[in-house]
Amino acid sequence: RAKDAGRGTWRLFDPAMDRQLQDRRGLQRDIKSALREDQLFVEFQPVVALSTRSIVGLEALVRWEHPDRGIIPPGEFIEIAERSGLIGAITAFVLAESAALAAQLPGFMAIAVNLSPLHLREAWLVDQVSEIIQQAGVAPERIEFEVTETAVLETEGRTIDNLHRLRALGCRIAIDDFGTGYSSLATLSRFPFDRLKIDRSFINDLEHNAADAPIVKAMIDLSQTMGLRVTAEGVETERQAAILTLYQCNDIQGFLYSPPVRKAQVLQLFESGRTVTGLGVGCVETVS
Numbered sequence: 001r002a003k004d005a006g007r008g009t010w011r012l013f014d015p016a017m018d019r020q021l022q023d024r025r026g027l028q029r030d031i032k033s034a035l036r037e038d039q040l041f042v043e044f045q046p047v048v049a050l051s052t053r054s055i056v057g058l059e060a061l062v063r064w065e066h067p068d069r070g071i072i073p074p075g076e077f078i079e080i081a082e083r084s085g086l087i088g089a090i091t092a093f094v095l096a097e098s099a100a101l102a103a104q105l106p107g108f109m110a111i112a113v114n115l116s117p118l119h120l121r122e123a124w125l126v127d128q129v130s131e132i133i134q135q136a137g138v139a140p141e142r143i144e145f146e147v148t149e150t151a152v153l154e155t156e157g158r159t160i161d162n163l164h165r166l167r168a169l170g171c172r173i174a175i176d177d178f179g180t181g182y183s184s185l186a187t188l189s190r191f192p193f194d195r196l197k198i199d200r201s202f203i204n205d206l207e208h209n210a211a212d213a214p215i216v217k218a219m220i221d222l223s224q225t226m227g228l229r230v231t232a233e234g235v236e237t238e239r240q241a242a243i244l245t246l247y248q249c250n251d252i253q254g255f256l257y258s259p260p261v262r263k264a265q266v267l268q269l270f271e272s273g274r275t276v277t278g279l280g281v282g283c284v285e286t287v288s
């Protein structure tokens with residue numbers, strides 16, 4: 001988040017940094033074959049409604065199973081994919097996996113897919129999305145796209161245009177990691193958002209930093225006044241969930257309920273109709 005920026009220091013030569021640079025070059029070379037060789041896979045993290053304490057959606061999160069390096073998180077390769085011109089293909093893959101899973105789940109379940117700002121600027125984005133969703137045979141309402149503040153603030157006409165076209169198609173739009181950039185809640189009213197996701201740095205501070213609690217409450221209140229649903233990201237403790245319930249936040253996502261899991265585990269959860277626990281006493285809810 002902005003207030004943490006600038007704490008890095010640097011030296012003229014740093015062997016660790018040199019190694020990092022070489023690692024990046026290696027990844028840049030390897031990512032070209034990652035898709036072709038089926039090394040990418042998607043995990044899905046449940047989103048839970050606080051009112052019912054049951055799953056209302058999932059967020060798709062991509063991972064790379066590198067043959068030598070093991071599983072690499074998206075934070076380490078999305079930027080490389082963007083610079084290599086592969087982000088469109090990767091998103092198409094994530095979207096196709098998400099739409100296929102949506103087709104197997106109850107109709108109320110929406111799946112969220114993260115969109116890179118670079119991809120959001122492409123003229124062909126909406127046609128590509130439309131085709132993938134149609135092929136999977138799911139209603140566009142079942143897919144939600146997550147975009148970050150910086151993606152929409154550095155706005156060219158095309159970005160806004162694409163957001164409106166995705167919305168016209170029937171897909172939902174969420175603003176992700178809210179609070180990490182410089183946009184105000186007022187700027188949000190200019191964009192066609194359905195949901196706001198509060199960045200986990202605020203949720204993390206909720207218990208320890210007294211100053212953050214009123215900020216979170218204001219974000220929730222104003223978003224809801226503007227007709228947006230609110231998801232709190234990175235909810236890890238019962239206490240955070242309790243505070244968010246008090247503030248009437250709509251949904252939560254985080255390790256408290258579940259980490260991102262593979263498709264088979266998501267299906268198991270629904271097929272077994274098993275009860276969902278993990279939100280403490282009195283919070284047990286039946287799924288389906």
Ligand code: C2E
Nearest residue numbers: 061062073074075078094114115116234235236253254255
């Ligand atoms: P994000 O969209 O904000 O996703 C949430 C991240 O927080 C995920 O990290 C998730 O595993 C992590 N997380 C969830 N709950 C908790 C919690 O309780 N505590 C903590 N500490 N972390 C939690 P992940 O999977 O490493 O993804 C990082 C970022 O990479 C994502 O942030 C998103 O911006 C990007 N990303 C992931 N998949 C894709 C993709 O398919 N396309 C694009 N363009 N970006 C992606």
Ligand code: MG
Nearest residue numbers: 059114146176
């Ligand atoms: Mg996201």
Ligand code: MG
Nearest residue numbers: 176177197233
């Ligand atoms: Mg996020």
Ligand code: MG
Nearest residue numbers: 176177199200
């Ligand atoms: Mg994030």
